Each structure stands twice: as C-alpha cells, then as structure tokens.
Amino acid sequence: MVATKIQLLTAIGVALSVVQAGPVPITNNNHGGKPSFNNKAICTTPQCVLTAAGFLNDMEPLANPCEDFSKFTCGGFYDKVEIPAGKSSIDTADLMDNTMRILRSIVDPSLGKVPKAAPGDVAAQNNIKKLHDLFSSCMDEAAILKAGRKPLVDEIQKIIQYFPASESPASKATLSSTLGYLNKLGLRVTPLISLSVDADLNDTSINALYVYEAGWGMPQGDYKNPETVQHYADTMAAMFQVVLGEGDVANRSQPLTSKDVEKEWLDAAKEVVDFELQLLDIRTSLDDLYDPVKSNERRTIEELNTLTPSIDWSLVLKEAMPAGVNYTRPLVVPSLPFLPKLEVLLQKTSSKTLQQYFTWIVVKTLGFNLAKPYRQPLDTFDNIMAGISGEVKEELWKDCVNDVNRYLGHMAGHYYIQEAFKGDSRKEVMTIIDNIITSYERTFPVLEWLDKTTRDGAIKKLKAMAQVIGYSTVAPDVASSESLDSYFKDYTVDAGDYFGNLLRHPAWSAADAFSRLSLPIERLSMSLPPAIYNAYYHPLMNTINFMAGMLQMPMFHVENPEYVNYGGIGTVSGHEIGHAFDNSGRLYDATGRPINAFEEKSQCFVEQYGNFTVKGPDNKDYNVDGQLTLGENLADNGGIKMSFRIWQSRLKSDPNGRK
Known part of the structure; x- marks a missing residue:
C-alpha cells in the first residue's frame, strides 16, 4: 500500500468514527482511581487538542458527507494545500510527518x-560511522x-569486455556470463532475465530461486504512448552522449538538445528502443x-537450457552467485512462456x-549516481514522467537522507525508533491488530456464501497470521547494534566514494539474498526499513x-x-489483513502455499x-479499471468495515473503558 492510499483511508476511517460515534465518555481504572484523559465527553489533553486540530484543519465539517464525502473528509486540505513545483502529489504525511527531520539529526x-x-x-561505533x-x-x-x-565509464568497459560486439548473434558463453554478471550487480533493472530469491511456493519454510522476465527501462x-517513447529515446541518446x-x-x-547529440548515439538509442x-x-x-x-x-537447469539454447543456465548461475553457493533444485519460472x-x-x-542494450541498462540504473551535470537528461525525463518541473531540485540534504534510508535504513531505523516509536506504541498497535483479526474471525461464520471448508481455511489463515510491527526483529534485529553491525559487515562504505557506495x-x-537459498525463511524479517510511511x-x-x-x-x-486510533491505524490494519483474502491473497493458504481458488462475490466490486x-x-x-484495482478495493472496504465493527463491539462491551 502506498502512502497516498493510506492517507485517504485514514481520513475516511476517522470521518466514520466522528460521524457515527461522536464524543464518547470513558473512564479508566488504570491510574489508581484517578481520572485519565479519556474520563470526559471531550478529551482536552495536549495530544488530543493537536489531533483534533489536525483533523479539523483537513476536513470541511459543514459539508454534507452524504452528498460529498470527499469534501467532508478532506475539503480543508484541498483548500489550503497546493502541490509544490517539485512534487507530483502531496498528502498530509508530507506536511505532518517529522521523519526526515529525525533521520537528518541521526x-x-x-x-x-x-x-x-x-x-x-x-x-x-561501527554503525554510526557507516x-x-x-x-x-x-x-x-x-x-x-x-x-x-x-x-560509470569503468563499469561500461567491464560490460564491453564481457560482451564484445559484432553484427552476428552472441555466443552462448558470452551471453550467459554477461547475464550472470549483470544479475550479480543486483541492479534495479536487469536485462532479459532477473534472478530472485523468495519463499518457495511449495514449501514456504524454505527459499527458492526464481527466474523472471525483465529488462524494460520504463x-x-x-x-x-508514442510521445513518451520518443522522450525516452531522446534521453537515452543524450545519456550516451554525456557518458561516452x-x-x-x-x-x-x-542542457543538451537533440542537435548536440551525435548521430552514432541517436542510432544506438533507436536500436535499443526497438529492441525493448x-x-x-x-x-x-x-x-x-x-x-x-x-x-x-x-524447470531444471537442463530443461531451461532446452527452452533457451542460446543461454547456458549453469554459467549464468555460476557467474551470478557468491562462491560456495550451489543451488541444485529446480528453479521457479513464473515467466515460462517468455523464455x-x-x-x-x-x-x-x-x-x-x-x-548497446546492456550498456543502456547500466547507464539507466547507475547514471543517477553521477554529479548533476552528468545525470541531467535522466533527471529531466523522470520529472517529465512524474509531471513536475524539470528545473526544480530537491535540497541536497534530503536526497542524501533518502540515500541513507534506502541503503542503511535498518541501521538508521535503530535510532529512529528510539525517538519516534517508544513507550507502549508497539504493544498498543499489536493489540489493535489482534482485535481487527478478531473482527474478521467473527465475520466469516455469518457469511452464508462461504462453505464450511473455505470458512475453516480462512479462520485458520487468520490464526496463523504473524505481525511485524515497527521494525524487523530478525535478519537484522533493528533493536540490536550487534545484529546490525553483523548484518551490514560486508557492505563497505567509503566517505570519499559516493558512486562506489551506491x-x-x-x-x-544480491549476494546476501543468494546466500540465503540454503537457509530457512525468517518470517519476522521486514524487507523495508522502519522510517518509511507504508505497510x-x-x-x-x-x-x-x-x-x-x-x-x-x-x-x-x-x-x-x-x-x-481505530479510525486510523485500525482501518489500515484491516486493509492489510483484507489482502489475505482479496482476489490474489485468497489463492494462498495459512502457510502461504497456493490453493484452489473460488470466484465468488468480487464481480460487483469490479463493476x-x-x-x-x-x-x-x-x-x-476515463473509467477506473475495476479488475486491475480489485485487490485494493476489496481491502479498502473490508478494512474500514472490520475496524469500525470491532470498535463498536469494544465500546458496547466496555462503555466505561475499564479494560
């Protein structure tokens, strides 16, 4: 789920709680009999005042929610906020979240x-220095x-040494070693095929090696869109000119114009675009x-060799993987018809x-690591694609904080959670999620269109669901300096070598992922760092x-x-739990293995x-593609419904807040 979607869900969830609930008188016996901040019809603690002010500023309370719910929930935000020239969108997280400030202080x-x-x-000491x-x-x-x-030229020269050019198709050995080397680099875009490590669909307690189709530069x-393709080709030619x-x-x-670009690079860009x-x-x-x-x-290595005689898959894997890693099981091939x-x-x-194509992939993925004059065509193209001004530049410190959070995010997160996620926050969030799971569990038995086998399987999946809240606790354990130092020990950082660091x-x-092929799955390892706005x-x-x-x-x-909190994080947790039962999630059982699917009840959402x-x-x-967005739509509706139901249930069973 992306931040903008989360923010919209928050507005809707909170609006529902305001419209349906109103002020709730609650007493709390957890403070030795003394009144707590909830022991009033209206909470007036400093935190409640800040929370209320934030919501009221973003809402338009005088709007009729039955006529224009968007205006009611977000009308104030729409009126007072303009999208900055350097951004393609903005939401309340951009205005209220102090994550960047905290990270910079770290x-x-x-x-x-x-x-x-x-x-x-x-x-x-090692972590802070890194x-x-x-x-x-x-x-x-x-x-x-x-x-x-x-x-960047040095990296391109390595590609040229791996893969000499001629007018004829490449030899099997040359092509295979090059594909392996490019996968070894772990670039964001890999050409033709991408090797990936993930849980094995047949046994999700272990890892498997996957082969995906890959290689598109956008x-x-x-x-x-022909106009976009032309922009892309022009950018490619300009970057060839800049680098080579x-x-x-x-x-x-x-900035370079098409007149500044030599014909050699214009022709090369056309060939690459035609190939893509x-x-x-x-x-x-x-x-x-x-x-x-x-x-x-x-497919086994031998079967893959038969599918693609031009590629020696044993050589691809040998070149891509660290020394000592030997994968002998069949590979999972989601893109089998592609090969x-x-x-x-x-x-x-x-x-x-x-x-030329391999060169472009390297330029496209590593060009952003160069100084601004050298990456200008890439920056301009990205801004055009994002719908923002090509002249606007982000403050350098923000770019650099983002780099640290991207490459050492778990390490920076160690200090971030000490500042922004302390006290009982983690425990309270886990309690809310436990209650939302209970809401789903209570709902399944009353759905008449679910047969007993499906209902029992869904409840079993709920009970088996694990939570990773706030930060990763294994591989690495973000709370442990020793775990972080050990986890990142083979990633070398040099204060004088920005390009090399990236x-x-x-x-x-990539080497770390390949080395885990022989290790059991770590369910509580979070792939994303703590200090980002997502779930x-x-x-x-x-x-x-x-x-x-x-x-x-x-x-x-x-x-x-x-x-x-139930209007906010409760709604979003209901959304994420709902993904376990949406049009994709319902295809997997409690252990993550594929199951036979059913095709009930979702068509009305599509329509x-x-x-x-x-x-x-x-x-x-333009019409929304209801089939493409089905998973998010199912999760949205289920999340709001389950969060609201469980909060109503909690209020009814405990109106004075004693529990």
Whole structure:
C-alpha cells in the first residue's frame, strides 16, 4: 500500500468514527482511581487538542458527507494545500510527518545532534560511522563532480569486455556470463532475465530461486504512448552522449538538445528502443504472472537450457552467485512462456544491439549516481514522467537522507525508533491488530456464501497470521547494534566514494539474498526499513508488516482516544489483513502455499469501481479499471468495515473503558 492510499483511508476511517460515534465518555481504572484523559465527553489533553486540530484543519465539517464525502473528509486540505513545483502529489504525511527531520539529526554530523556510542560499544561505533560516511559521501558534491563520468565509464568497459560486439548473434558463453554478471550487480533493472530469491511456493519454510522476465527501462504501460517513447529515446541518446561522447559536460551551462547529440548515439538509442519494444511484445500477461498456479512452474537447469539454447543456465548461475553457493533444485519460472519467445528474439538480434542494450541498462540504473551535470537528461525525463518541473531540485540534504534510508535504513531505523516509536506504541498497535483479526474471525461464520471448508481455511489463515510491527526483529534485529553491525559487515562504505557506495550496495544485497537459498525463511524479517510511511501484506509469509514511519500522527498516537486510533491505524490494519483474502491473497493458504481458488462475490466490486471516472490531462473522463484495482478495493472496504465493527463491539462491551 502506498502512502497516498493510506492517507485517504485514514481520513475516511476517522470521518466514520466522528460521524457515527461522536464524543464518547470513558473512564479508566488504570491510574489508581484517578481520572485519565479519556474520563470526559471531550478529551482536552495536549495530544488530543493537536489531533483534533489536525483533523479539523483537513476536513470541511459543514459539508454534507452524504452528498460529498470527499469534501467532508478532506475539503480543508484541498483548500489550503497546493502541490509544490517539485512534487507530483502531496498528502498530509508530507506536511505532518517529522521523519526526515529525525533521520537528518541521526546521520548529519554537522547538526551536532547525532547519537553517541557508549564507551566500548564497538558495534554502535561501527554503525554510526557507516551512517555518517554514507551521508557525507553524498553531500560532498565537489568530490562527486571531480570523479566525473569515469566511475560509470569503468563499469561500461567491464560490460564491453564481457560482451564484445559484432553484427552476428552472441555466443552462448558470452551471453550467459554477461547475464550472470549483470544479475550479480543486483541492479534495479536487469536485462532479459532477473534472478530472485523468495519463499518457495511449495514449501514456504524454505527459499527458492526464481527466474523472471525483465529488462524494460520504463514501466511497460508507458511504451504505449508514442510521445513518451520518443522522450525516452531522446534521453537515452543524450545519456550516451554525456557518458561516452567526446566532450565533457561538467561545465556546460545549458542542457543538451537533440542537435548536440551525435548521430552514432541517436542510432544506438533507436536500436535499443526497438529492441525493448520487441521484448514488450513477448512479455507474459499480468493475469498469468499473478496466478499462483501458472507462476509456479518448475524447470531444471537442463530443461531451461532446452527452452533457451542460446543461454547456458549453469554459467549464468555460476557467474551470478557468491562462491560456495550451489543451488541444485529446480528453479521457479513464473515467466515460462517468455523464455522460448526470448530464444527466437535472441537468434535474430546482433551482439552489437545487445551490447548497446546492456550498456543502456547500466547507464539507466547507475547514471543517477553521477554529479548533476552528468545525470541531467535522466533527471529531466523522470520529472517529465512524474509531471513536475524539470528545473526544480530537491535540497541536497534530503536526497542524501533518502540515500541513507534506502541503503542503511535498518541501521538508521535503530535510532529512529528510539525517538519516534517508544513507550507502549508497539504493544498498543499489536493489540489493535489482534482485535481487527478478531473482527474478521467473527465475520466469516455469518457469511452464508462461504462453505464450511473455505470458512475453516480462512479462520485458520487468520490464526496463523504473524505481525511485524515497527521494525524487523530478525535478519537484522533493528533493536540490536550487534545484529546490525553483523548484518551490514560486508557492505563497505567509503566517505570519499559516493558512486562506489551506491554500486556496492545492490551487489552486496544480491549476494546476501543468494546466500540465503540454503537457509530457512525468517518470517519476522521486514524487507523495508522502519522510517518509511507504508505497510504491506506478504502472501507467502502470511504476515502483515507496518513500518514505524507510518505509526505516527495522523495515523496513530499512543495517547489518542481509542476511537481515533481505530479510525486510523485500525482501518489500515484491516486493509492489510483484507489482502489475505482479496482476489490474489485468497489463492494462498495459512502457510502461504497456493490453493484452489473460488470466484465468488468480487464481480460487483469490479463493476462498481469500473463505473467510477476521473478527469484526464485532456479533460476527458476515463473509467477506473475495476479488475486491475480489485485487490485494493476489496481491502479498502473490508478494512474500514472490520475496524469500525470491532470498535463498536469494544465500546458496547466496555462503555466505561475499564479494560
């Protein structure tokens, strides 16, 4: 779930509690008989005043919620907030969350507020130094500019050495070793195929090696727009010119135009875009990729070699994996129909085109690590795609804090949770989630359209669901300096090598993932760092995960009245639990293994949302794709309903708040 969706759910959930509940008189016997902040019809503690002010400022209370619910819940926010030139959207989290401020105080030594390691605490000393070195390397614009384009050119030269160009198709050994090497780098985009480690669909207590189709430089839907494709080709040619052309752009005052780009790079960009369009034509449908039966195909190395004679899969794995890792089981191939089609494409594609394509993938993924003059075409293209001004630049410290949170987020999170997620916050959130699970459990038996087998399976899945709240407790344990130091020990950070720091991290991460192929699954390991505003459900693990960065105001505060927290985090936890039973989640049992699916009751949601329209940039009405958004729509409706039901139940059984 993304932050904007979460914020909208919060507004709706809180509005429901305000409309339906009103002020609730509650007494509390947990303070030796003394009145607590809830022992009044209206809570007037400092935290309640802040909470109420925030909600009232965002709402339009005089609007009729039955006529315009959006205006009632968010009208004040719409009226007072403008989207900044440097952003494509904004929500209340952008205005009220102080996560960036806290993170900067942790990683920026110049502020004089950074955490101190206790004498003799070597692990904490290592962690703090690593955080500060990564931040400092990002802030050192002079050193990054002095390095110029050389770090990226060096990486491109390695690709050229792996993969010499000619007009003929590449040899099997050359292609295979190159694909393995590019997967070893762990880049955000890998060409043609992507090796990934995840829970085995047949036995979710162990890991399996997956082979996915890959290699598109932008989202697949964007290739349908000719204007976007042209922007993409122009950006590609300009980056080829910047990185591989004769002149150095370090001191250039104006952005490159098409007139500044040599024909060699214009032609290369056209070839690469044409190749990516051919890749697009052979992609696997999303329906098949999301189908746990169709995406659970298994193939041995020998069978993969038969499907794609141009690729030696043993060599791919040998090149990609760390020394000592030997995977002997069949690989899971969700994109099985893609592979024989890829073979046909490889047979007719020259190694020259593939070399240009591999080069572009490296430029596209690593170009952002260069100084601003060298990455300007990429920045401009990204801004165009996001619908924001190409001239607006984020403050450097914010970019650098984001880098630290992206690459050392668990380590920074160790100190973040001490500041922003302390006291009984974690315990209280887990109690709310336990109660929402109870709400679902009470609901399933009264659904007449569920047969007993399905109902029993759903309840079993609820009872088996695990919670990871605030931060990861294993691999690594964010609360432990020793665990963090050990976890990141093989990731080297150099205060004077920003490009290298960002290059080494994905390679370290990929090696770490491959090394876990022989280890059991860690269900309580959270893939995302604590200090971000998000939550998710993992169907293979049957876990719900809430990062500490979203367990803040306006979503949650341990001193808020209960009905407000249920309107906020209760609604979102109901949403995430609902994903266990949506059109995708219902395909997996309590242990995360695929089960036979049923196709009941969801069509009305497809039809209802399919009738909703939004205004496009051309001022035309466009219908929502009710099938594409089905999972989120089911989770939204279930989340609000379950949170509201359980809070009503709690109020009815305990109107004085004694429990």
